[in-house]
Amino acid sequence: MVKFDNKEALESYIQELQAKAQSPDKGLISLCSGPGCIIHNSDKIRDTLTEEMEKHGIADKYEIRLTGCHGYCEQGPIMVIDPGGIFYPKVELENIPQIVENTLVNNEPAEKLLFKDPATKKRVAREEDVPFYKLQTRSIFGKNRLIDPNSIDSYLAVGGYQSLAKALFEMKPKEIIAEIKSANLRGRGGGGFPAAIKWDSCSRHKGPKYVICNADEGDPGAYMDRGLLEGNPHLIIEGMLIGAFAMGSHEGYVYVRHEYPLAVANLAKAIDHAKQYGLLGEDILGSGFDFDLHISKGGGAFVCGESTALMASLEGKPGRPRAKYIHTSEKGFRDSPSNLNNVETWANVPLIIDKGAQWYAAMGTDYSKGTKIFSLVGKVVNTGLVEVPMGTTLREIIFDIGGGIPKKKQFKAVQTGGPSGGCIPEQFLDTPVDFDELTKLGSIMGSGGMIVMDQDTCMVDVARYFIEFLIDESCGQCNPCREGLKQMMAVLTRICEGNGKQGDIELLEELGTMMQKFSLCGLGTSAPNPVLTTILYFRDEYEAHIYDKKCPAGVCKPLFHYEIDEEACTGCTLCAKKCPQEAISGEKKEPHEIDQEKCIKCGICYDICKFDAVAIR
Template structure:
């Protein structure tokens, strides 16, 4: 069917609501993480078990399915996957396997009872419903509201929760100018990292004399450990598409492009399905809902270059050229895709647009902070008890995220630092745990939100190695166009590799700072300018660790293999000789039944002795 006017859209939404009604809904996480853990087998097994429950009954004149089994998008609690949510009870079953399916069917679907061993447990407490789990209870899920709660493969599920109602409002109740004004007044800032005001960008495109304009979505998301945009594309693709359509209406564009990493095959598949379904019913295409507005969407697969997250490199890649940044001005809003005015925002930014149009700028300004309103999605990873995808109001503190939502540091370890903003961000320490997480507050302390990566590190993390890891990434991903980034990052990486190998020089710290200053001042694009941030932030906060590596030739965490020093606790050693017998260098000396000792000159730092000691008498010297 083709929806040709506003009335038919309302009728279609009503039909979707009727068809989606069910006494019991089984939502099996179909996000990339849970699929990797075998959720597809769980989905097939539940379909098989409930095949006779697909019949309908009539209640108050409406047909209601007994059981609906659906594949949802990411629920967010990735560490606990595969995840299964059972409604209307709102049970969230964690770490489910196909072997659990029959018990779920018999006890929960048929009898309505929970299975306690599959529920989330923390500090002796069992959480019966998903909403009670601290990981979810402390969040404000707006952009991610539907992820994990609707069928990610069918437009009907999105329609039931209001998809395209904001587009309907924009087309029939607002002018393009009033749409832009509302986005501007809401102070929505780009969620891709720079935090540029979205309404201002749209105004600049709309004011250009050139009438051929484009809307582009940056779904490249290249930061290590980041998967916010991927989860939106996989779990609620119609929300992002609707945001792009509203942007297109606002600036009077007729063509849009979604640039997605080729490493996101499931996101691409879900987007292709969503676009096809929207075209089939007439939401996308010519004369949408009987209006003069026409819009078509295309998907471009990126080759995985980190630099293609930069606007001018991204548009060059769509055009079939090598993805490399160019000198600005002109900016993308003036000459972007095919040298035409272009609105370029990331997935999360577009996903915010429909709810702003639906609820108004004032509503949006009531969330977060005045200068950074709304929420932000973060990928919470590293040495924290609860990892996964979270969404919180702007202005929340790091302490709240790490301890209230993340559950604190794993294994009772002490918090050491958090890398925020990916390779372009910086490290924050315990002194900054109460810092507010918004664009301006983080900028004041030398960090940035970036796309939303949060890597938590405990006391056993070597900060010099962390700096080396991120510099290795940015150096490898440098496009090579400008000398400061191409050669400067290479030189910084060489110095860091020398330090962690135990060959650091007294002049290395000064040289790292000089190189960082040069790159920040002269690199061509924003990615190059921010490349030294992890090094500078770790140098500022953990200077003593650098000095230990360089002067004392010691890594107290034991991470840097060449700088480890093993020691034997004479009070624990029983003289069994197992360590000496397994040492490949013959570095452990002593007599049977008497404490042994390690000859540091012979020791090759392999750690075989510590692995073999049955009494745990051997440790890394701190």
């Protein structure tokens, strides 16, 4: 490895790498090897691909690059072949000979292995034409498929660390902060606080200062930060370096979940490589600026997403929030001025410095600029990581990019913002997604989790699920959050068990309002959101549970049973054969019936009946 002691040496090396990457003599095969694709044998696919290419004598004509997540997780493992951007989804070992023969040898797509557009039923050859990608603006996440996270050279080849060089040699610290302010970069960790205000405040205080990256992603179903940290760790390092220079900090920490071993491993290698290249450590690029970066693994406590709790944990103390009258920009980690931003926030910084605040601010809404990465999961056709400009509507994300609801079922709600977010019904699908608009609906954007629910979802049970999660994750320090969550859980549990009573809905609303007003930190003040929004938009379901003793969605087992419609039943016997309790009886080609004494309400008969003869009562 080379060590750069000046800006010119770095720029010269980058130009060499870029010229090599653009050479027509060698193609690139990008193979996703994020956690989901590793499970589906991406390593073995790489090895088989290498062997097959050697058989055809073309091993030297293509580089096989194991990359981080490409975003379209529903279709993994994903392979993209350049030049041409030929896109192969759900690659299996037995597909490799055909891909090599058709695409690498004969330079034409393997038609039957290409992506099939569900809407048009036509095969799509190029990645950029796949609807899931075509409708996105992947300013941050798009480079994941070009980068080997274990190679600093692959990051440099796409222009990596040029923004750092620009900041160190062409800008003053105050100018960097002014650029971030002009871009109106707001924190992507959930609060949406303007990054420049935090940076400016921290820069004004004297003494040792710390910049910290929050990679303690705790929302169920959310993995935006994980995807970035695993696939493009140098982007976060570069963002932190620029921020540290702007604020006058010389030491930083990445606080990452211990459940993210691949992210930790890739980040550790990236830090080591950056040091060897003279991009971390003392006298970076001969600028006189020193900066060291460390990794700290958190224990997975959801409350440590709160800034003061995270800093306490970083010090080795219990992760408990403190009152906000003392700002962390003045006294944070080790009682020193500290600045905390999350992974995605830091990832935006090099782009802003490179392309300018005006370019960045042209995307998004008046008060929410740039793009946002969302983790789209749940009852949706295309699960994965979606990057769109702020202001894109929920409908566009869920139906145009996400492909809508599977099995022709009806959309019911989408929960945004993680466990402390709200559940938004169909009538608000055309709401622009940004920090302010979702708040008006009683939800939050949070760090970007988005869970889609269909007609078979019980909204009372959803509220109960998230409150149960938050009980376990609350630090228990303040009464409103600790006791409020327990009381909410008790009420929701009895409603789901068929023991709800008049006044329960009003009690839940009262508890929620109390928690919002008096809890110590953001976890407690936002914790009632799942309950309050489900009451606001799905009050009829609560009333059905309490007064009719019915669960309309057929989820709460004490409140429903399955029956077979005699007129619809054809007597195909499939339900009887699949029933694990042998609770279904009837002659072939005659209507069947369910023995309610034996039925355990597993739902198998309901799911497999082709004639919609099994009903929820």
